[in-house]
Amino acid sequence: xxxxxxxxxxxxxxxxxxxxxxxxxxxxxxxxxxxxxxxxxxxxxxxxxxxxxxxxxxxxxxxxxxxxxxxxxxxxxxxxxxxxxxxxxxxxxxxxxxxxxxxxxxxxxxxxxxxxxxxxxxxxxxxxxxxxxxxxxxxxxxxxxxxxxxxxxxxxxxxxxxxxxxxxxxxxxxxxxxxxxxxxxxxxxxxxxxxxxxxxxxxxxxxxxxxxxxxxxxxxxxxxxxxxxxxxxxxxxxxxxxxxxxxxxxxxxxxxxxxxxxxxxxxxxxxxxxxxxxxxxxxxxxxxxxxxxxxxxxxxxxxxxxxxxxxxxxxxxxxxxxxxxxxxxxxxxxxxxxxxxxxxxxxxxxxxxxxxxxxxxxxxxxxxxxxxxxxxxxxxxxxxxxxxxxxxxxxxxxxxxxxxxxxxxxxxxxxxxxxxxxxxxxxxxxxxxxxxxxxxxxxxxxxxxxxxxxxxxxxxxx
RNA sequence: GGCGGGUUGGCGGAGAGGUUACGCAGCGGAUUGCAAAUCCGUGAAGACCGGUUCGAUUCCGGUACCCGCCUCCA
Numbered sequence: 001x002x003x004x005x006x007x008x009x010x011x012x013x014x015x016x017x018x019x020x021x022x023x024x025x026x027x028x029x030x031x032x033x034x035x036x037x038x039x040x041x042x043x044x045x046x047x048x049x050x051x052x053x054x055x056x057x058x059x060x061x062x063x064x065x066x067x068x069x070x071x072x073x074x075x076x077x078x079x080x081x082x083x084x085x086x087x088x089x090x091x092x093x094x095x096x097x098x099x100x101x102x103x104x105x106x107x108x109x110x111x112x113x114x115x116x117x118x119x120x121x122x123x124x125x126x127x128x129x130x131x132x133x134x135x136x137x138x139x140x141x142x143x144x145x146x147x148x149x150x151x152x153x154x155x156x157x158x159x160x161x162x163x164x165x166x167x168x169x170x171x172x173x174x175x176x177x178x179x180x181x182x183x184x185x186x187x188x189x190x191x192x193x194x195x196x197x198x199x200x201x202x203x204x205x206x207x208x209x210x211x212x213x214x215x216x217x218x219x220x221x222x223x224x225x226x227x228x229x230x231x232x233x234x235x236x237x238x239x240x241x242x243x244x245x246x247x248x249x250x251x252x253x254x255x256x257x258x259x260x261x262x263x264x265x266x267x268x269x270x271x272x273x274x275x276x277x278x279x280x281x282x283x284x285x286x287x288x289x290x291x292x293x294x295x296x297x298x299x300x301x302x303x304x305x306x307x308x309x310x311x312x313x314x315x316x317x318x319x320x321x322x323x324x325x326x327x328x329x330x331x332x333x334x335x336x337x338x339x340x341x342x343x344x345x346x347x348x349x350x351x352x353x354x355x356x357x358x359x360x361x362x363x364x365x366x367x368x369x370x371x372x373x374x375x376x377x378x379x380x381x382x383x384x385x386x387x388x389x390x391x392x393x394x395x396x397x398x399x400x401x402x403x404x405x406x407x408x409x410x411x412x413x414x415x416x417x418x419x420x421x422x423x424x425x426x427x428x429x430x431x432x433x434x435x436x437x438x439x440x441x442x443x444x445x446x447x448x449x450x451x452x453x454x455x456x457x458x459x460x461x462x
Numbered sequence: 463g464g465c466g467g468g469u470u471g472g473c474g475g476a477g478a479g480g481u482u483a484c485g486c487a488g489c490g491g492a493u494u495g496c497a498a499a500u501c502c503g504u505g506a507a508g509a510c511c512g513g514u515u516c517g518a519u520u521c522c523g524g525u526a527c528c529c530g531c532c533u534c535c536a
Binding site: 012029030032042043044165171217240245246271274278279309310311313314317319321325328353361365369416421424432437438442446448 | 465498535
């Protein structure tokens with residue numbers, strides 16, 4: 001069996017991956033808070049873990065991998081949107097309006113991630129469906145002395161968990177020194193974080209032993225991973241920005257509530273995304289969503305290719321230049337594999353690259369070496385979610401240029417006789433100007449709509 | 463202040479203690495009415511300073527610069 005090696009954030013080393021049960025490999029990815037369209041940065045972990053999911057399925061078998069990715073649908077930004085709708089006169093309770101909003105957002109998320117060629121996880125739990133499990137976990141934490149209730153809040157007693165900070169490499173005392181923790185009257189210690197908080201009438205809430213309220217952010221992942229994957233599972237992932245405090249808190253909650261288990265054994269974190277060398281932010285004006293790119297005509301497969309060019313542990317820079325290059329490569333490859341029956345299995349070199357901590361850039365390099373064997377290229381590319389049939393519509397000609405091609409061929413034939421190439425050159429120049437790629441060979445004339453193709457600027461046929 | 467990541471040829475971007483990464487661009491050639499596309503060939507690197515070593519871009523230490531996290535965030 002292929003030996004998989006993964007960089008484990010927990011140990012800060014590349015380790016051989018050994019699943020608890022090779023017939024039931026389990027991984028959890030922190031999913032989106034569904035308050036709006038996913039931005040480009042949200043898509044990076046999705047693509048990275050999609051490749052990991054494909055690899056695990058390849059190595060252990062399609063039915064031997066369980067991939068869970070949650071939807072966070074309890075959140076103040078969602079509440080704000082729902083409240084704004086209610087204030088604007090929308091029908092229904094606040095909870096119903098929240099549900100409507102999140103259903104809408106989840107639909108967008110699915111459409112956008114599907115466009116990137118990401119396989120759907122085996123389970124996509126919504127936090128609101130697991131409130132009972134969260135309450136049960138909080139009760140266990142209170143009983144074991146790791147949490148306490150105060151003024152309608154329940155807080156996790158950070159100093160009760162000795163290994164707190166191990167994942168992100170900080171000590172509790174360092175954090176006090178940093179002093180950027182919220183001090184509140186209901187906290188025993190400024191480091192303690194919220195498991196449950198009260199809701200007023202303006203906010204969604206659920207009944208609990210501590211009154212009507214809602215869960216803190218971190219508890220949902222602990223509760224859902226426990227319910228769906230058990231007290232010990234293989235891989236947990238997300239963006240590096242989640243490492244602290246979110247993942248640190250998840251570990252504390254899960255390990256204290258279920259000391260018999262060891263929670264996630266391998267932690268994978270992807271680095272952040274930049275745009276043209278800068279952090280993507282609304283203030284810099286370089287903020288955009290996946291849908292924005294798709295609407296601009298950049299195919300999801302191209303976005304995916306650009307992502308895979310950079311190793312997931314390094315910051316990735318999105319640039320228009322990279323997108324253009326990726327499109328050219330994919331166009332070429334799609335031309336090579338069109339109508340070709342895929343090879344029975346992917347190239348070992350590609351599996352080897354991916355098995356080495358998801359070296360997707362290395363795997364792409366291997367694909368370049370395979371252009372002489374389109375069948376193998378096709379099958380191997382699919383390990384990366386590329387060159388799949390359902391992803392290829394974008395390469396189809398955007399217009400029927402047969403008439404123009406025939407006209408150009410006729411002009412050329414005349415020109416060959418008359419030794420006067422001016423008319424054919426003029427027509428060709430006009431085509432190029434309209435964004436058409438012109439290919440003339442002994443075999444004939446081929447016209448392809450290029451990147452800047454504009455049908456309105458096509459020359460008349462006379 | 464604390465924690466973490468990065469710095470490779472014109473650009474993007476990997477692996478490996480000693481042998482060509484790869485892609486794009488460039489250059490030369492084939493081909494073409496001219497181009498494009500395609501094919502063949504080709505130059506070019508490892509932030510800086512030390513150390514280990516027969517040998518380091520690759521390991522260790524330091525410096526500089528860039529970036530992220532520590533607050534909602536993928």
